[in-house]
Amino acid sequence: MAGKASTIVGLDIGTTNTTVVVADVQRDAGSAPKINVVGVGTSPSRGLRKGVVINIEATVSAISAAVSEAESMSGREIKSVYASVSGSHIQGFNSHGIVAIRSREVSQYDIDKVMEAAKAVAIPLDREVLHVLPQEFIIDEQDGIKEPIGISGVRLEARVHLVSGSIASAQNIIKCANRCGLNVRGIVLASLASAKAVLSPEEQELGVCLVDIGGGTTDITVFQGGGVRYTSVISVGGTHITNDIAAGLRTPVIAAEEIKCGFGTTLKSLVSKDETIEVPSTGGRPARVLSKQVLSEIIEPRVTEIFTLVHRELVKSGCDEYLTSGLVLTGGSAGLKGVVQVAEQIFNLPVRVGTTCGVSGLADLVAPPEYATAVGLVVSGAGDAAARSFSLGFGAIGRMFKKAGNWFAEHF
Secondary structure (H helix, E strand, O other): OOEEOOOOOOEEOOOOEEEEEEEEEEEEOOOOEEEEEEEEEEEOOOEEOOOOOOOOHHHHHHHHHHHHHHHHOOOOOOOOOEEEOOOOEEEEEEEEEEOOOOOOOOOHHHHHHHHHHHHOOOOOOOOEEEEEEEEEEEOOOEEEOOHHHHHHHHEEEEEEEEEEEEEHHHHHHHHHHHHOOEEEEEEHHHHHHHHHHHHHHHHHHOEEEEEEOOOOEEEEEEEEEEEEEEEEEOOHHHHHHHHHHHHHHHHHHHHHHHHHHHHHHHOOOOOOOOOOEEEOOOOOOOEEEEEHHHHHHHHHHHHHHHHHHHHHHHHHHOOHHHHOOEEEEOOOOOOOOOOOOOOOHHHHHOOEEEOOEEEOOOOOOOOOOOHHHHHHHHHHHHHHHHHHHHHHHHOOHHHHHHHHHHHHHOOO
């Protein structure tokens, strides 16, 4: 019997680009939601720096342009979205909660209580817990439990990973979306959304690190035992590669971005000596022809720096020992030629570029790693468990969602 169909939209507001993915979701009883991508829209971002909104009007303009393109392609009117959040203000840490089981058998009520207990940690007033991510449950000292409902016991414990972020940063994302006539149904950490689109359950169980190389930041998320063990953000990303190219080749930043995406190679050894590129000049000067090896010599040190910083974070946290399945790369700069080889040299682990999976329709269009976050937002919105995680995470931000939803109900 066919279940209920709905349209879900993912809005990835990035430092470099704003991306919108529209999908029809079919929910059938007893099976995973079927996601059919029907529209995609992208627009250059000019109002963010390192994942944080610094210009409301520019961000609103980018969102409007991406939404219009997605509406035109999909034939759907977009009224609500699931949005991403990222930036150096994101912090992750592990926590632990304990409660007595109410009726000697674990129910959803007990799980809600133990998750609230785990979330009850002291954080600054300008920050909010965005996600409460279960790692494992413990019942009467029996650990390693993933699905505790129905199990008999007296005491229930939960080990969780908490992700917190700046309230102001999240509110600015909501404000920009509202200015475009959109209701934000939930906010998801960008790297967690990407993980839903590109990681397999086997990788998350064995141990894997997702490295999401965004425009302004690089997000690190480590999975092991089916849960999130560690999250971190490094304030270096693809925009720094672009700026290096602009300075090194003395070309405008827009041209540098096009050169990076069209010809960027991270290893000089992968480029022939006789390969050349045409480089636009500044100030009305004529374009120049340069060797592609020169471009590689600029890109390779910055990519090496990014992966070295990631490796340092993993070693410092002790999570480098979890990575049985290696690393998965997402984000626009993950598409650079030779990036996997550079990462494998630094980490001495298997590395692959993450491509979105588990969707139909325009699957080929959204397969590249730069679409991972937007597709993951749709996957998050499609799952009942994802909708539940939103309700656990938000206090002040949640009240803002409710207020915005009431306003839209009154006026539309």
